[in-house]
Amino acid sequence: MRLMIAGGGGFRVPLVYRALCAGPFAGLVDELVLFDVDGSRLAAMEAVLRDMPADEGSAPAVVVSTDLGQALTGTDMVFAAIRPGGTAGRITDEQIPLGLGLLGQETTGAGGISYALRSIPHMLELAAAMRRHCPDAWLINFTNPAGMVTEALVPILGRRVIGICDSAGGLVQRAARAAGAPLNEGTLDGVGYYGLNHLGWLYRLAPAGRDLLPGLLSDRVALETMEEGRLFGQHTLEKLGCLPNEYLYYYYQTAQATEAIGQQSETRGTSIHQQQNSLYPSLLQDPHPYRLWDAARRSREEGYLAEARTHGEQRDESDLAGGGYERVALSVMRALSGGGTAQLILNVPNSPVSAPAPAAEVAVPGLPADAVVEVPCQVTPDGALPLPQERPDGPFLTLMQHVKEVERLTIRAVVAGDREAAVQAFAAHPLVGSVPLGRQLLEGYEAAFPELSQLWT
Template sequence: MRLMIAGGGGFRVPLVYRALCEGPFAGLVDELVLYDVDEVRLAAIEAVLGDMPADASGPTVMVSTDLREALTGTDMVFAAIRPGGTAGRIADEQVPLSLGLLGQETTGAGGISYALRSIPRMLELAEAMRERCPEAWLINFTNPAGMVTEALVPVLGKRVIGICDSAGGLVQRAARAAGAPLTEGMLDGVGYYGLNHLGWLYRLAPAGRDLLPALLSDHGALESMEEGRLFGQHTLLQLGCLPNEYLYYYYQTPQATKAIGEQRETRGASIHGQQQSLYPSLLQASHPYRLWDSARRSREEGYLAEARTHGEQRDETDLAGGGYERVALSAMRALSGGGTAQLILNVPNSPVSPAGPAAQVAVPGLPADAVVEVPCEVTTDGALPLAQDRPGGQFLTLMQHIKEVERLTIRAVVSGGREAAVQAFAAHPLVGSRPLGEELLEGYEAAFPELTQLWG
């Protein structure tokens, strides 16, 4: 199998290669093509891969800055691109912070800005795939993953699947804390509904009996997992479920905004500084893999640091890596005939055409063609979303609200409507006013002048 990674100079690419060299995914890929527009980053990641302690079963590696060449003959595409680079992330975060709003990469105004840049480039990739490798599957990591995936469905149909390791990580942590670890690739009895970075685990019944109520009542067990420490038992008992960690930005908005504003530098600025020095150093290092892995661990330790204001540490299993790339490779293995897998993925709410009046949906209350994040069964025919309970009022209301924001953002890109972009910013619950929506878009247009080209 030939796998192409769009964004092949990305920081996390070695995690994919490592997984392809050992364990259950060894031998799955014969040829790995790294495509990127940045030759320096490509060369640095190629050096890291060449220095990795892997056996001879790893795939051969090619690098390319030619998209058409990279796609030719490809069976599977992983996409994790960041138009504007880490410098762009700084602006994504700082523009809303300057207005007293939450400044976060994928949540709130920063996520809309990121989408306005990433969707056009991802649509170009999808069109190139349709021309050069029409039978290939696209596994999308590019953030905001759910919104980007929804924008690509009209081009690629069922052959685009969005992934994120956040929801799956929550389920695995909850199962371990409840004393019933789940077999990888199995989600029997798991109830989870939401959008990307906006979901809730509402049932955990691997053997038929729901373990979630007892887990929520067990203070010690909750303290053993990231989300338990993040939200606190009182909040979780009121909710009656376990939220995705990104809901911290909605449930604790003032605290999160204050904590981010009080940091010496934003998360984006920290990562940008690290990578500015890291990539040239990787090309000079005698052991680039060791240098990269040390930087990776440091980066993992800083994830959601604004939510850990009392010196808490991330779980060692999270620091070890092995999240999103295992989700992606599990999906790829199932798509290519390696057996059925159950994974939480971003796919359209209904596997059938939404044109029918009685289309069955996975998440009742959301449109059939809306991309949702739910447990799916993955086979050679694609990812089938599994039916979930109808979300409770507060959960469904928030999902509907954010879905409308996502659709306004996609419309702004696809139809070239600046007004739709203003409405997307204004409608977001973490913004909530048209004047702020106008100021945000003006700030992002100043930071990213290419945005004005979208409006025609």
């Protein structure tokens, strides 16, 4: 199998390569093609991969390319993890809303809309190029905001695009371990989870038929062993009656999160930008680039959601080891290529693309059939089939519907060249909630990213 990674100079590429060299995914890929528009970043990642310990017979051949058509030709599977504007763009995504007293975060709120306005056009170009050069290939999308970007691509690629994120699956695994019933990888028996990317809730955990979630929510000691238990606290979780995705911290504790980010000496984007600016040149000079990269990776993981850990709490060791989103992506790839079925939480249309269904047959009742949702799916060579979930409780469904409308306005802004839709997307977001603020946000981002103005017809 030939796998191409769009964004092949990205920081996390070695995680994919490492997983392809050992363990259950070894031998799955014969050729790994790294495509990127930045040749220097490609060279740095190539140096890391060359230095990475691997069994001689299991490591795929690595090809690097800055020619998209060449990289796609003959490809069976495409992973996409691009960041238009780079880490410098992330700083701007965070700082413009902070300057208006709003939450400044990469994928949640105004920063996520800005990121999507830059990402979607490039991802549409990638999807169109796939139709020309490898029409039978699957696209596994990591590009954030993952759910919104995936929904924008469905009209071009149909069921052959699947969005992934490791935060929902990580939540389920942590909850199962805390409840004393760890799940086997690739199975979600008895799991109930519904939501959008970075906006979901685990509402049932019944691997053997009995729901363990109420007991877990009432067990303060068990909750303290998992990230979400420490993040939200037992009182909030018992009141909700479920376990929220960690990104819901930004909705449930907006003022606290905004204040904590504002009090930091630098935003997370600034920290990552500085780290990568010094790291990439060093990778080309250091005699042990893999070791240097891995130390940087661990440092980066330690800073994840730091604004929510205001009392010096440390992340779990299992969360620092790596092995998150790339394992989800490779599990999807293996199942699509006939290596056995898998159950995974993925971003897919609410009902199968090939067979639009009435509302009663959607995976998440209350959301449109063609809306991309994040739910447990059964993955086979035919694609990812969303599994039916319960109708979300009122406040959960209302928030999902609200954010889904924001996502659709953002997509319309790009696809139709509709600037007013972009204003409305910012204004309608629950973390903004004001047309004047929506206009200020868009004007600020247009000044920082001149390419946005080229979108409007």
